[in-house]
Amino acid sequence: MEMIDEPSGSNGKPSYAPLRANQKAGSNDFVRKLFKILEGAEYNDIIRWTEDGDSFVVLNTNEFTTKILPQHFKHSNFSSFVRQLNKYDFHKIKRTNEEKQNSQYGEHSWEFKHPFFKIHDEDQLDNIKRKSAVQKKIMLDDNTVLVKQGGDNAGGLDSTADLIFNTAVSKSKFNQLKRKVETIEEEVNYLKNENYELKLGYQKSQSRYNTLLDNLISTKEFNNTLLTNFNVLVNSLSSQGLDIPPNLTFNATMPNTHTIKNTQSPQMSSAVPTLSVRKPSTMDSNPASTTPNMILDHPILRPGFHVLLVEDDSICIQLCSKFLMKYGCTVEVVTDGLSAISTLEKFRYDLVLMDIVMPNLDGATATSIVRSFDNQTPIIAMTGNIEDQDLVTYLQHGMNDILAKPFTKDDLHSMLIRYLRNRVPLSEQRAGSSSKDQHSPSLPQESEVSDLIREEPQIKKQRV
Template sequence: METSEDLSNSNGNDFLGTSVSKTVQKTSSNDFVRKLFKILEDGQYTRIVKWTEDGDSFVVLDTNAFTTQILPRHFKHSNFSSFVRQLNKYDFHKVKRTTEEKQMSQYGEHSWEFKHPFFRIHDEAQLDNIKRKSALQKKIMLDENTVLVKSQNSFDNGQGSALDSTAEILLNNSVSKSKFHQLKRRVESLEQEVTYLKNENYELKLGHQKSQSRYNTLSENLIATKEFSNVLVTNFNVLINSLTSQGLDLPTNLTFNATMPTTNSMNAAGSPQMSSVVPTLPVKKPTHIESGPPSTTPQMILDHPILRPGFHVLLVEDDSICIQLCSKFLMKYGCTVEVVTDGLSAISTLEKFRYDLVLMDIVMPNLDGATATSIVRSFDNHTPIIAMTGNIEDQDLVTYLQHGMNDILAKPFTKDDLHSMLIRYLRNRIPLCEQRDEVPSKDPTTPPLPHDTDVSSLIREEPLTKKQHV
């Protein structure tokens, strides 16, 4: 690009066509400046923009009118910010004034004054010295791998303003390198803290698992202990009844010693579970007493326990097949059966009537068996309630006992399993119907029926004791 000085040193040897071409290049290179100069020289918009009194700068008196009237007509856009950026690219500078100077200014408080050393009133020749600044790129590190490049060039007459606006938005929302490194150090510190918390959480989790294991072991031992105690009480009571039936006067306080089994002996395959069959301990037949009828000997009673007829059982079950089979077994053992199909019906029935035993399913519509049992225990603590379920995990057993159930009959069960459960809880009881309707016989020839001895009382209080142990 050539200047006027280049033309003055041409020694007159250039052709006329070459001179015209260079003049066109000079004119087009600062056409924006020449348009502005012509507007000021014509004086057509002196109320909007004009030369200052010194003539070495110009002032925009009304930016709104300048934007709406002059820019669309002469510069093909209506963006005052773009006009100011164009001035900056030709090295025009806004004259800065203090607040007091603005208030005292003769051009108005909101006027804009711009100045260039070669832009003067009536001095068109100096316009050739006003050059557009060379293209520059401003690089800003957004992070270690990203660089934002802002070009200082934009198109004349407001073209490219959108690109500049986008660059300004990015620049205004970016952070400095020092700020970035500060944030990076903060993130690294947080990552270290998260790692520490993860390790601490892992250690706490291990400790919790160990505590849970010890708790499970303790629960298993308690269940095994209670199971063994039930077996001892049952067999001891059978022995007392057998000896009493032979006419033997026994001391009022009887004790015997037995070795308590360990958890492993209760269930070698895993954690102990509530057995649905009552194990029996061997009892020696007394040698100094004459043997009575074969059906009344202790050994026969232990091997073939007989359930007294007349017990009334409430069966809480929603499965039709299970209802049929269970009812058939119960009636075979001399029990009368009443069936309800959900927990709510069971609660309502037990509020109105008393039963010798309740067989309670766990999973039922409306209300599950465990919750129904906990509600029943609020007004009935004596009726034995046996859970019938296939969920016999350790935690499930503890839950059932905590809700007030006496024992668990694991599904699927056989008729012998059901019979053993009936023997365990009904052998030493008198059916409720006989307690209400009949007076016990006092015939000395008739063997005395089991009655509420201390041992029987211990069995009746067994649900509360089990609940306290768990």
């Protein structure tokens, strides 16, 4: 039940009366009491009319709080009294600091004004109404309630609030939309998983295709060498007087690399493309026929390459070093990115195997610094982070390729073949030795198969 201010009783203390149901909500007893205090001029040293009579001023707020409020009002402090004035649309007169200092009422005085609150004009008090507020609540969700003010000031509601109320949806419709969003999210997650599986299948087929291509090129090289030597043998026997059938001399029938280059790589499929290879029938019974299989498993790599291994894991260092030395490479090991930069500033290497996550400085940042003074040395990233964005980041930092962890010795060997096949070891270049043997068959150019040899080697039996 709301309590309103009433004139004080005989004991000097205020008395209160309940607000009846048929009484107007805009009752201004508070204003009339304030008017009587000002008209009575009993507290002119604390509160009084201004000279113009259209406003009143509180000269001393402390005295007003201790002497007038307890006896005539129910408010316990001056701030509460000011809030009550605001509810009746009284406004405080704002003054600058200079005006406050020169004010005849004192620097700390408070002046209030209302258009219908004037000296000796009690009839105008009926026009002063207390602001009424009717609240309308709308539940936007389980935790949010929007409150709309109504009543006398409802017309002043800004357009933004009106727009919210006019376009608000019901709770049932909101829950229905929420369920639809959850369904769409489930479908998106399913498609993400399906896309990931397709991506793995594509990577696996790409790795198989690259291996098959390397084996095909190696078989062609071996076949050319074998047939060349066979023709030399036939010519030698003919020069010794032996009768050689005229149709015994033949040339290599392996498809050339230009034909291979036009072959399209598999797209999002786990099937491995089939390429036919015709072997000479006369070699089937020869014990040396096992040699091609050996070369197919390990394509030819010139010995003497010097590799810098940047890795902080001791097990990975041991296995990588073992594999590299098995393929005829010499290895130097550093364990962080800063050491790699310092070493590459002093020495040159045929190839750099760079781990990504390392202490002091990561591999990608180290590579970007190395590229400021060395753009020639191939730098291969070794990492288990092979998301699309990660791969783009590594390449943007200057890395040539990515060797995905965990990798096998065959994966490592394929990477060495890809970048060192047509290179002469730096040690031989410095020694001024010949880059190729004159009698050895020419090797295919890297540009002829670069479109078919791609990244993303897959997981196999023995892992690094």
